[in-house]
Amino acid sequence: MKMSNIRREWEVFAREGAVGIGAVxxxxxxxIVIYIEGFGDQRIDAEQIASVHDGKVVLDVDALPQDARDAIRTAHDEEDRVVRSRPPVD
Known part of the structure; x- marks a missing residue:
């Protein structure tokens, strides 16, 4: 994987077709260094990247350390709590 193909601010995904979990x-x-929502910055080496295309970085989650995998699994938990706490719209 050539890191020179990746640009700052590209969105980062845990897998193809999933919701983004952060940005480069x-x-x-x-x-590369990515920001994982609700976790912070994480160094990602070339062997931890599954693919790069269309302004996206898709990670090889199995190659990541356990704390990063845990962070990815819970990346949108805070957003989900906010949505659930809103009153229903009539």
Whole structure:
């Protein structure tokens, strides 16, 4: 994986077709730094990326450390709590 193909601010996904879980913060020669919603910044090495296309970075979640996998699983929990706490619309 050539890191030079990746750009800052591209959206990051845990798998194809899923909701985005963050964005690319920084790109280096041998890794990228992504922000995972509700978790923070995480270094991602080339072997932890499944694909890059159309302004998207898709991760190989199985190759990530456990704390990053846990963070991805709960990335949208806070948003979900806010939506559930809103009163119903009549």
């Amino acid at each position: 913060r920084d790109v280096s020669d041998d890794h």
